[in-house]
Amino acid sequence: MTMAPVRAAPAVTALETPEFLGTRSRNRLLSLVLRGSVPALILVAWWYSTTHGLVSTEVLASPGQVVRAFWELVNTGQLWDYGLASFRRAGLGVGIGVSTALVLGLVSGLTRLGEELVDATVQIIRVVPFLALVPLFISWFGVDEAFKVALIAVSSASPMYAYTYLGVRSVDRKVIEAVRGFGLRGFRLALGVIVPSALPNILMALRICLGISLVGLIAAEQVGATEGIGYLVTLAQQYYRNDYMVLCIVIYALIGIGVDLVIRLVERTAMPWRRHGTASG
Amino acid sequence: MAAARDGERMSGADAVVRLRGIRKSFGPKQVLDGIDLDIAPGEFVALLGPSGTGKTTLLRLLSGLQRADAGTVLVPRVRTVVYQEPRLVQARRVLANVTIGQRGKAARAPGLAALAEVGLADKARSWPATLSGGEAQRVALARALVRQPELLLLDEPFAALDALTRLQMQVLVAELCARHRPAVLLVTHDVDEALLLADRAIVLRDGGFALDRRIDVDRPRDRDDHAVIAHRKGYLAALGVTPDRSPRSTDEHANA
Numbered sequence: 001m002t003m004a005p006v007r008a009a010p011a012v013t014a015l016e017t018p019e020f021l022g023t024r025s026r027n028r029l030l031s032l033v034l035r036g037s038v039p040a041l042i043l044v045a046w047w048y049s050t051t052h053g054l055v056s057t058e059v060l061a062s063p064g065q066v067v068r069a070f071w072e073l074v075n076t077g078q079l080w081d082y083g084l085a086s087f088r089r090a091g092l093g094v095g096i097g098v099s100t101a102l103v104l105g106l107v108s109g110l111t112r113l114g115e116e117l118v119d120a121t122v123q124i125i126r127v128v129p130f131l132a133l134v135p136l137f138i139s140w141f142g143v144d145e146a147f148k149v150a151l152i153a154v155s156s157a158s159p160m161y162a163y164t165y166l167g168v169r170s171v172d173r174k175v176i177e178a179v180r181g182f183g184l185r186g187f188r189l190a191l192g193v194i195v196p197s198a199l200p201n202i203l204m205a206l207r208i209c210l211g212i213s214l215v216g217l218i219a220a221e222q223v224g225a226t227e228g229i230g231y232l233v234t235l236a237q238q239y240y241r242n243d244y245m246v247l248c249i250v251i252y253a254l255i256g257i258g259v260d261l262v263i264r265l266v267e268r269t270a271m272p273w274r275r276h277g278t279a280s281g
Numbered sequence: 282m283a284a285a286r287d288g289e290r291m292s293g294a295d296a297v298v299r300l301r302g303i304r305k306s307f308g309p310k311q312v313l314d315g316i317d318l319d320i321a322p323g324e325f326v327a328l329l330g331p332s333g334t335g336k337t338t339l340l341r342l343l344s345g346l347q348r349a350d351a352g353t354v355l356v357p358r359v360r361t362v363v364y365q366e367p368r369l370v371q372a373r374r375v376l377a378n379v380t381i382g383q384r385g386k387a388a389r390a391p392g393l394a395a396l397a398e399v400g401l402a403d404k405a406r407s408w409p410a411t412l413s414g415g416e417a418q419r420v421a422l423a424r425a426l427v428r429q430p431e432l433l434l435l436d437e438p439f440a441a442l443d444a445l446t447r448l449q450m451q452v453l454v455a456e457l458c459a460r461h462r463p464a465v466l467l468v469t470h471d472v473d474e475a476l477l478l479a480d481r482a483i484v485l486r487d488g489g490f491a492l493d494r495r496i497d498v499d500r501p502r503d504r505d506d507h508a509v510i511a512h513r514k515g516y517l518a519a520l521g522v523t524p525d526r527s528p529r530s531t532d533e534h535a536n537a
Contacts (some may be wrong), residue, residue, distance in 0.1 A: 004435070041427075072356075155310075170370075174364070174366060174368050175368045175369070175370055177367035177368075178364060179368075179370060179381055179382060180346075181346075181361070181362055182345060182361065182381050182424065182428070183382035183383070184381055184382040185289060188382075192372070192373070193370050193372070196372030196373070197370070197371065197372055199372070257481040270363075271372070272408070273371050273372050273373075273374075273408040273409070273410055274410075
């Protein structure tokens with residue numbers, strides 16, 4: 001028996017402290033200030049350029065004018081009425097569109113037959129820009145509420161269907177196989193396991209749907225409306241009121257932010273199992 | 282034909298699992314080539330074999346997840362599976378995972394009892410994502426036991442655990458199976474594990490049983506017991522592993 005030859009360990013070279021490659025913790029306050037700084041800068045630039053004559057108020061109303069226009073609308077009660085009218089249309093449209101798409105997405109995600117019957121058709125409809133449906137819908141539904149609600153419903157249905165289908169399809173097959181083995185079938189399997197597991201996708205879809213429904217709202221309220229936020233845009237255009245034009249944009253931005261915050265809150269309360277998850281798994 | 286077979290094998294009369302002439306191939310590969318297997322009530326059977334020999338396929342046939350090309354599969358109505366991964370529903374709390382598929386409040390008490398048996402009574406209201414790997418696997422075990430299965434199928438349930446947790450789980454499974462006495466089919470590639478737990482260990486190779494012996498060693502078992510050592514040699518040889526030669530040189534089939 002021969003021993004392997006003993007080799008000398010290599011000589012020590014220069015040592016160094018390893019460069020830190022992890023993520024550094026960030027000061028939250030500083031982060032918040034930095035986030036707010038760019039919008040704040042834009043606001044200041046807007047205010048300065050419009051009040052110092054760099055930009056004509058015919059082209060861009062000053063912040064002061066926009067605020068005045070806002071109070072004007074508040075005092076006449078129109079903002080409230082318009083907001084409510086738009087909210088009702090959007091709520092009804094999104095409600096119908098989203099619930100229909102959710103059911104279709106579940107059916108085609110869960111069953112082979114459903115997929116064969118539903119998916120191809122919906123995918124064809126999905127690629128049609130919903131604004132192209134405006135003339136057709138007017139001839140079908142007239143210019144009243146039905147047309148507006150239908151347009152918003154169609155606009156919000158596509159993303160909901162696509163994301164629900166994707167969410168259902170990406171639920172862990174192994175888990176489904178296991179719980180089916182434990183006797184969970186049909187509705188209870190769908191509602192108890194698959195829908196909750198697909199919830200992140202569904203809520204993401206809801207966020208997109210609400211955003212798109214605003215587009216639908218503007219398009220719908222440009223025809224045959226006497227109140228609503230979309231109607232306000234039309235009015236501003238007709239009377240060439242730049243302050244109202246800008247105000248409408250601000251209102252849309254605020255609605256968008258509000259919707260986002262609400263959905264985030266829902267995400268947090270509706271999916272407690274995610275909040276408690278540990279990074280280490 | 283089937284009746285004649287049954288007549289030949291009287292041992293199969295009171296079996297809870299009865300397989301006759303099971304064939305299954307994947308493409309050109311005949312994974313199971315005419316398997317006959319009976320498992321008696323309360324019998325703990327370990328199924329050994331190099332990977333890719335069809336151990337898991339056999340288990341999936343018993344749990345209805347796969348169909349045989351030919352042959353009969355007879356299993357009891359109440360049968361449950363513990364997989365290599367816990368396969369818990371992340372969106373349901375631990376207790377709801379244990380009682381999944383059972384209706385009503387009546388399932389609660391047995392569910393809590395099963396969790397207590399695996400030492401997780403205090404985790405009933407936790408979310409699966411907060412559990413460690415070993416805890417999650419114990420929940421999966423509680424979920425399988427709460428149904429009082431006549432047949433418990435264990436598909437490499439300890440393979441993904443760390444060495445220490447694996448030893449603890451093996452002891453736990455031995456205890457629980459001794460208490461509840463389901464018939465068990467444990468699929469594993471670990472000879473020591475099989476010899477520690479099983480009444481009978483089978484080596485599956487080349488589509489058939491290369492070795493099928495009873496492990497008549499008193500419990501609790503010690504892996505250094507001379508009877509266990511004797512069995513180990515026999516099983517390792519059947520698996521194509523001999524102490525002085527690598528499995529590659531011994532047998533090319535082990536590579537499959």
